[in-house]
Amino acid sequence: MTNSIEEIEHTKIILVTGSNTTANHSVIGAAIKRAVKHHGAKLIVADPRKIELTEFASCWLSQKSGTDIAWINGLLHIIIAEELYDKEYVVNRTEGFEEVKKFLEAVTPDFVSKTTGILGQPGLTLMEMASGMAKKTIRAAYIMGENLVAKIPELKVCTVRVEKIG
Secondary structure, eight states, rough: OOOOHHHHOOOOEEESSSSOOOOOOOOHHHHHHHHHHOOOOEEEOSSOOOGGGGGTOOOEEEOOOOOOOHHHHHHHHHHHHOOSSSSHHOOOOOOOHHHHHHHHHHHOOOHHHHHOOOTOSOOHHHHHHHHHHHTTTTTTEEOOOOOTTTTTHHHHHHHTTTTTOO
């Protein structure tokens, strides 16, 4: 998780992936639901299961099981291709960005669609997700299951404009 529990309610976009948050983390799940219902947060749920939070989601990406890394790489591909990331931050605070960028060139929307089955689903598209998550001064939170911890840092680097409260 990228934010404190207190910050979740005040975020503008929340991405939950690989986590049945309301079942496993009821306090965090309640904060997410309040953020959506009372504060207008956009909730994106990426999980093949129809978990409780899908009922509150602006978008439910029901990807094929085991394809989490593929759709996250697809999202990164869009963020980089559309130059939606903070170039100054990447230049000054990261290493290996060019290698990641080169690798992601092959992770096209067509590849992601065929691999994950999520493109073409109704709701928010990966492009809209990328644009929303990479906006300046947006408060966002990433909440993920343990199997995704290795990939989320790359997503966070490309969406460093995330605003912390306080």
